[in-house]
Amino acid sequence: MTTDLRSWLALLDERGELGVLGAPIDPDQEVAAVLEHSDGRRAVRFDAVKGSRFPLVGNTLIGRSHLGPALGCATPEAAERFAAALDRPRSCRVVDRAEAPVLEEQLTGDALLSALPLTRQHEHDGGLYLTSALLSVRDPVSGTTNLSINRLQAAGERELRALLLPGRLRAVFTAAEAEGRDLDVAIVVGVHPLLVLASQSPADRALDDLEVASALASEPLPVVTAPSVDAVVPAEAEFLLEGRFRAGRREAEGPFGEFPRTYGPGGPAPVIELEAAWHRRDAVFQTILSGGREHFLVGGLPREALLLRALRKAGLDVAGLRLPESGSCRFDAVVALRDPAPGAVTTAMLTLFTGAVTVKTVTVVDDDVDVFDDEQIGWAVATRVQADRDLLVVPNAKGSSLDPSARAGVTAKLGIDATVPADDRGRFRQMRVAPPDPDRLRGHLAELGL
Ligand SMILES: Cc1cc2nc3c(=O)[nH]c(=O)nc-3n(C[C@H](O)[C@H](O)[C@H](O)COP(=O)(O)O)c2cc1C
DSSP states (O other), X not given: OOXXXXXXXXXXXXXXXXXXXXXXXXXBTHHHHHHHHHTTTOEEXXXXXXXXSSOEEEOSSOSGGGHHHHHTSOGGGHHHHHHHHHHSOOOOEEOXXXXXXXXXXXXXXXXXXXXXXXXXXXXXXXXXXXXXXXXXXXXXXXXXEEEEEOOEEEETTTEXXXXXXXXXXXXXXXXXHHTTOOEEEEEEEXXXXXXXXXXXXXXXXXXXXXXXXXHHSSSOOEEEEOSSSSOEEETTOSEEEEEEEEEEXXXXXXXXXXXXXXXXXXXXXXXXXXXXEEEOTTOXXXXXXXXXXXXXXXXXXXXXXXXXXXXXXXXXXXXXXXXXXXXXXXXXXXXEESSOOTTHHHHHHHHHHHHSTTOOEEEEEETTSOTTOHHHHHHXXXXXXXXXXXXXXXXXXXXXXXXXXXXXXXXXXXXXXXXXXXXXXXXXXXXXXXXXOHHHHHHHHHHTTO
């Protein structure tokens, strides 16, 4: 398993999951329209984005089935694997600048942001955005590297405006600004999905997110110190932009189509001034379709990992956990418990409500229900839930600030108990067809081409 974007794209190509579009394409919503139509089916490389000489790739994770290959495990094990990497990060391999592919070529001349295939994805988005950029910042509290993805709106050739929701980057930036200091930032674009996932690690001031990525890779992750800012970056990234958050500066940013598939509001945002840009030879730029499956899953899997840990810590026997795509892998959680003891269902609900602030609705099922099958979940709710006895509503809790139905990020939380009473399982048993000779059945189906 290698750890750069191009090796991942080669794998997708082998699997017949990479489409290549050679026709000229408009970065203004035309790229996003193609990605939206191919979401869940194909990654797409655009070789002729108008105005840029660099190819652009999107939908690099086309669905949940990609999480296993991306992390080098079976897909149902992906959340466990991520949780293990959080528990046991691994040192990276520091390489010399001369050996770092990301520094192979420097972008010189006046054109910097206009040379890149930036996109406007949705009709009311405030402008051209970088949507897949990983911001690498050194946390002065611990000296470790924090990675995060933040939507970045381009303004002119060298200015980016960033949305910083509450989290570690915002805490580091706020502290620097309070002392009147600018904050160095290295921005990488075009990385293997394991790095995109590692960027979504929890806001733990001691954690080195690059070391989480290194633990997810089959070999220690090669990293390099950026040439002109105090930050460490993956050496095999496709692009590196170096800059500084300016203390005290705010400029208008947004609105922007967000993961709830509604617009996140615009407002004054911190400003990054760029100083230098580097890229690999034959570099490929990357975009993430905001509100697409990749956006959902990249944020969803790390949350699933954290929540699994929290449920286990609460002493629950978890058979399965999923944040379904229909809730943007943020708002809804479904958990299957093995033989839940009295009180276990409520404990699971409260753990999930508080373990990830975005989680709003929790459905608890027994382990005969497959949490990865939407129809099974719907069936369990339809046949096992009575609204007057199986619902728990917690008003006025902290939720996602991007949920359009929340009031200033305050939301109600809903728990749905779709488990069956332990002393009455027979009544709820799923019926099934059990033919006498499974081998003969397989023969019949083969004859029918099924
Ligand atoms: C595609 C994508 C876009 C995101 N955009 C933003 C954003 O604009 N602002 C933000 O604060 N978080 C955004 N996030 C979430 C953060 O990247 C994530 O919460 C990260 O772990 C925050 O890191 P921090 O707490 O270490 O700062 C985005 C996540 C994804 C997957």
